[in-house]
Amino acid sequence: MSSSPTRNRRADARRSRAAILAAAVELLDSDPDASVDAIATAAGVSRQTVYAHFPSRDRLLAAVLDHLTEETVAAMEATGPGGGPAAEALLRLLDAADRTAGRHPALLARLGALPVTARDDQVRHAPVAELLERVIRRGQADGEFDAGLPAQWLVEVTIRLAHAASEETAAGRLSKEESRRAFHTTLLRALGITAS
Amino acid sequence: MSSSPTRNRRADARRSRAAILAAAVELLDSDPDASVDAIATAAGVSRQTVYAHFPSRDRLLAAVLDHLTEETVAAMEATGPGGGPAAEALLRLLDAADRTAGRHPALLARLGALPVTARDDQVRHAPVAELLERVIRRGQADGEFDAGLPAQWLVEVTIRLAHAASEETAAGRLSKEESRRAFHTTLLRALGITAS
Incomplete structure (x- = not known):
């Protein structure tokens, strides 16, 4: 049951997704027009990572x-x-x-x-x-x-x-x-x- | 208190407006996408008359x-x-x-x-x-x-x-x-x- 590279990648993906959502909630609450870039920065991930999880801003919302x-x-x-x-x-x-x-x-x-x-x-x-x-x-x-x-x-x-x-x-x-x-x-x- | 041309024009305008609205209710009820042209025809007025009363389809709705x-x-x-x-x-x-x-x-x-x-x-x-x-x-x-x-x-x-x-x-x-x-x-x- 030791960690495998696949399992690590999945855990990373889950953490990124959770960080993006948490950042989106926080940023959108103070500025409903917050950009995907701003959300990515706040989540500590790249813009590409946000789009890998959420193909559009509407999907993120x-x-x-x-x-x-x-x-x-x-x-x-x-x-x-x-x-x-x-x-x-x-x-x-x-x-x-x-x-x-x-x-x-x-x-x-x-x-x-x-x-x-x-x-x-x-x-x-x-x-x-x-x-x-x-x-x-x-x-x-x-x-x-x-x-x-x-x-x-x-x-x-x-x-x-x-x-x-x-x-x-x-x-x-x-x-x-x-x-x-x-x-x-x-x-x-x-x-x-x-x-x- | 005899009718003046102005008063007649106003009465005409009121009648057109009422006819357009009645036709719009009837047509839109059976076909929500009914066109302004179809509504004008059903009301017995020209397309221009409809637009004189209602500058856009949204205003008509x-x-x-x-x-x-x-x-x-x-x-x-x-x-x-x-x-x-x-x-x-x-x-x-x-x-x-x-x-x-x-x-x-x-x-x-x-x-x-x-x-x-x-x-x-x-x-x-x-x-x-x-x-x-x-x-x-x-x-x-x-x-x-x-x-x-x-x-x-x-x-x-x-x-x-x-x-x-x-x-x-x-x-x-x-x-x-x-x-x-x-x-x-x-x-x-x-x-x-x-x-x-």
């Missing part, structure tokens, strides 16, 4: 979006969605997503405005939706949430209310705290929980 | 969207939103909007995908949002809806749930009747009405 989604999903999974009351588990998931996304608001707003197909967007959101659905189904099975509406509909409602809340804050119509309260209250009501 | 919004607002106003229980008035408004929009699903899906700024979209939705807000504020003032959440937030929630419902139907995930039921149940819960 798509990879950044995937990377942030993976980060978000990891943070959500770390909240232990399988434990405790479903309502609390759901709010923990959403807070984790919000905290992770909240670290790069400018970048996400910019990437969110990229022309992506609805299909791309659905594929990218699938792991987030799956985590939410698991907790919602558990709450319905335990009688904690009303089971009269389809779980998939309630997942869709959860995601849309979350987006509404962050846009209300971004637009300055509600403070961060007001929108969080409005979101949570509305969501728990939608799930058929009256006391919370 | 924007006018079509404005026209459909006006039609929707008129249908909503015709439901008498000021009368009866607020919950019923709100569902009447939403059904009227759905019926009007439902006449041109393909066209609206296509126009909805046009690159419009969030600001354009907000300006266009403003009269719809105002109608919803009036009924929601009335329900809150009468104690029929919970007054603990901002009316503007509840308007935003109403619009987003409506879009979710029509997209679930369009994607074939819920039947028309299932999505209507899921939408109404969720909305009334969000408004803090437990019995409905």
Whole structure:
């Protein structure tokens, strides 16, 4: 099991890719127009190495979006969605997503405005939706949430209310705290929980 | 008050504009790529007349969207939103909007995908949002809806749930009747009405 040249090359490639993505997140967050050259310099690799991993700037941006989604999903999974009351588990998931996304608001707003197909967007959101659905189904099975509406509909409602809340804050119509309260209250009501 | 040449010209211009918009709605609904020439022919006017009213195809499409919004607002106003229980008035408004929009699903899906700024979209939705807000504020003032959440937030929630419902139907995930039921149940819960 000693390291082979092939394995070393693969490990190098993984490290370069990770360094490029990390540099891209950091640079694009402060300057959404950051060039591929600037990203390569910040990552400590050549322009050619960036293009070897990401054939175009759009592909790099798509990879950044995937990377942030993976980060978000990891943070959500770390909240232990399988434990405790479903309502609390759901709010923990959403807070984790919000905290992770909240670290790069400018970048996400910019990437969110990229022309992506609805299909791309659905594929990218699938792991987030799956985590939410698991907790919602558990709450319905335990009688904690009303089971009269389809779980998939309630997942869709959860995601849309979350987006509404962050846009209300971004637009300055509600403070961060007001929108969080409005979101949570509305969501728990939608799930058929009256006391919370 | 007899008709003057100027007044006649203005009436002619209004009639042409209305004919062009009506032809554009009809043609674009069956063929989203319908040309300006085809729209001019269907409206019984020359290509030049179309361009005199709408300097570009994009401007024509924007006018079509404005026209459909006006039609929707008129249908909503015709439901008498000021009368009866607020919950019923709100569902009447939403059904009227759905019926009007439902006449041109393909066209609206296509126009909805046009690159419009969030600001354009907000300006266009403003009269719809105002109608919803009036009924929601009335329900809150009468104690029929919970007054603990901002009316503007509840308007935003109403619009987003409506879009979710029509997209679930369009994607074939819920039947028309299932999505209507899921939408109404969720909305009334969000408004803090437990019995409905």
